[in-house]
Amino acid sequence: SAVISQKPSRDICQRGTSLTIQCQVDSQVTMMFWYRQQPGQSLTLIATANQGSEATYESGFVIDKFPISRPNLTFSTLTVSNMSPEDSSIYLCSVELAGSYNEQFFGPGTRLTVL
Amino acid sequence: QKEVEQNSGPLSVPEGAIASLNCTYSDRGSQSFFWYRQYSGKSPELIMFIYSNGDKEDGRFTAQLNKASQYVSLLIRDSQPSDSATYLCAVMHGAGSYQLTFGKGTKLSVIP
Numbered sequence: 001s002a003v004i005s006q007k008p009s010r011d012i013c014q015r016g017t018s019l020t021i022q023c024q025v026d027s028q029v030t031m032m033f034w035y036r037q038q039p040g041q042s043l044t045l046i047a048t049a050n051q052g053s054e055a056t057y058e059s060g061f062v063i064d065k066f067p068i069s070r071p072n073l074t075f076s077t078l079t080v081s082n083m084s085p086e087d088s089s090i091y092l093c094s095v096e097l098a099g100s101y102n103e104q105f106f107g108p109g110t111r112l113t114v115l
Numbered sequence: 116q117k118e119v120e121q122n123s124g125p126l127s128v129p130e131g132a133i134a135s136l137n138c139t140y141s142d143r144g145s146q147s148f149f150w151y152r153q154y155s156g157k158s159p160e161l162i163m164f165i166y167s168n169g170d171k172e173d174g175r176f177t178a179q180l181n182k183a184s185q186y187v188s189l190l191i192r193d194s195q196p197s198d199s200a201t202y203l204c205a206v207m208h209g210a211g212s213y214q215l216t217f218g219k220g221t222k223l224s225v226i227p
Contacts, residue, residue: 031213033214041219042218042220043215045215045216092158092159102147102164102213103161106158106160106161108157
């Protein structure tokens with residue numbers, strides 16, 4: 001098993017500002033992902049965070065709005081840019097651990113409210 | 116369009132009964148199947164995964180997969196009030212794909 005931490009755990013932000021969310025894992029990781037879970041909804045994949053290169057975004061998500069970095073194997077950041085109330089959601093990182101077979105484990109999430 | 120369908124529930128079962136949660140998927144090429152449990156206000160927790168047709172048991176949980184029918188289920192035996200949560204079915208599509216598509220989840224309530 002691994003410990004996956006996210007910072008901040010929650011935040012309340014003003015419209016038009018940006019927030020950067022961090023995800024740190026204490027074990028060897030092969031893949032890292034960012035998901036969004038809107039109120040009462042299931043999870044939607046935003047992007048795959050690639051180490052040392054640009055993230056791979058899913059349909060409907062763009063780099064200008066959700067820039068992602070992954071400077072090393074165990075750390076990634078997601079920025080929510082130029083926020084609007086529609087961005088209010090829970091943002092979750094997930095990881096596939098080295099030695100596992102496709103199983104993804106989730107961090108505790110960041111609850112974002114945009115006013 | 117790769118879809119994963121679940122009954123939204125709520126599914127109510129008495130304590131000690133078997134809870135049966137169902138999931139269907141549209142992509143016939145899907146390879147891996149996962150069940151996550153999500154308590155209110157918490158992140159999803161992986162409880163079962165299955166790759167081959169048939170049953171896979173882990174304690175009180177049994178995952179069942181039928182690729183011909185594009186159907187995966189989760190059985191919870193001897194249900195406990197602590198099992199009350201939303202259960203999310205997730206599907207990974209095709210060899211070399213790491214992307215999970217989630218169903219909307221089934222809310223389970225175990226009544227003491």
